[in-house]
Amino acid sequence: MAEMANLGWGEGGEAWGWQRRLLAWEEESVRECSAMLSNVVLQDHIQDFWRWLLDPIHGYTVRGTYRFLTSDAEPVVEGVQKNVWHKLVPSKVALFVWRLLQDKVPTRANLVRRNVIQPNGILCAGGCGNIETADHLFLGCNLFGSVWYLICNWLGICYVPSCQLSDHFLQFSNMASMPRFSHTFFKVIWLASIWAIWKDRNNCIFKNAVIDPQIILEKVKRDSFFWLYSNRISLAFGFHDWWRHPLLCLDVK
Numbered sequence: 331m332a333e334m335a336n337l338g339w340g341e342g343g344e345a346w347g348w349q350r351r352l353l354a355w356e357e358e359s360v361r362e363c364s365a366m367l368s369n370v371v372l373q374d375h376i377q378d379f380w381r382w383l384l385d386p387i388h389g390y391t392v393r394g395t396y397r398f399l400t401s402d403a404e405p406v407v408e409g410v411q412k413n414v415w416h417k418l419v420p421s422k423v424a425l426f427v428w429r430l431l432q433d434k435v436p437t438r439a440n441l442v443r444r445n446v447i448q449p450n451g452i453l454c455a456g457g458c459g460n461i462e463t464a465d466h467l468f469l470g471c472n473l474f475g476s477v478w479y480l481i482c483n484w485l486g487i488c489y490v491p492s493c494q495l496s497d498h499f500l501q502f503s504n505m506a507s508m509p510r511f512s513h514t515f516f517k518v519i520w521l522a523s524i525w526a527i528w529k530d531r532n533n534c535i536f537k538n539a540v541i542d543p544q545i546i547l548e549k550v551k552r553d554s555f556f557w558l559y560s561n562r563i564s565l566a567f568g569f570h571d572w573w574r575h576p577l578l579c580l581d582v583k
């Protein structure tokens with residue numbers, strides 16, 4: 331860190347050296363990181379150390395942590411975002427969704443708002459003519475949003491979805507008509523769907539790939555299965571069962 335600070339970590343500083351040209355959204359991340367570092371002041375002759383925020387003086391103790399967990403104090407992580415972390419889901423995916431639910435991913439609306447791209451670039455990558463906000467891209471878009479229709483067909487479920495991402499997430503991952511134990515699976519499928527839509531949206535922008543919601547659905551089936559498979563050695567079903575009858579695999583129908 332000290333070396334980076336000396337080189338200069340402000341925008342355009344020499345601390346930021348890259349082996350290749352950054353993509354627009356990567357430049358945006360660097361800008362965010364640089365803005366966060368702008369408030370950091372390093373002190374000479376003081377070593378780095380870990381600090382337990384709940385008790386900066388005495389540090390971590392089991393008793394202090396127990397008190398925190400059993401008290402009525404405000405939780406450190408609030409809101410629906412905390413639900414995205416799950417051991418079955420790769421952390422890069424959870425991190426992306428965590429940022430998404432705070433509207434901090436580089437959708438075109440956000441890039442225009444931060445002056446990264448020109449206002450005339452604000453329209454949805456799906457070519458539908460609407461502004462590319464997060465809610466639009468992942469839910470409302472005729473092209474990308476239609477993936478949810480295919481997913482519901484695959485799962486054999488029918489409901490009236492919310493058009494707001496955090497509500498949609500809660501609604502889908504706590505599917506009311508399904509037994510409680512299946513909620514984890516629904517959450518994994520939701521996260522896999524968001525990830526697949528975002529990856530294909532980027533392929534569309536940066537590689538001129540043609541978007542096919544059916545292909546996105548297949549990626550959701552594949553990713554969700556392998557995330558479950560790699561973490562639960564004793565899955566009682568195979569990929570083809572999951573592909574065709576996911577709810578039978580979960581034993582909820």
Ligand SMILES: [Zn+2]
Nearest residue numbers: 454456458471
């Ligand atoms: Zn659209």
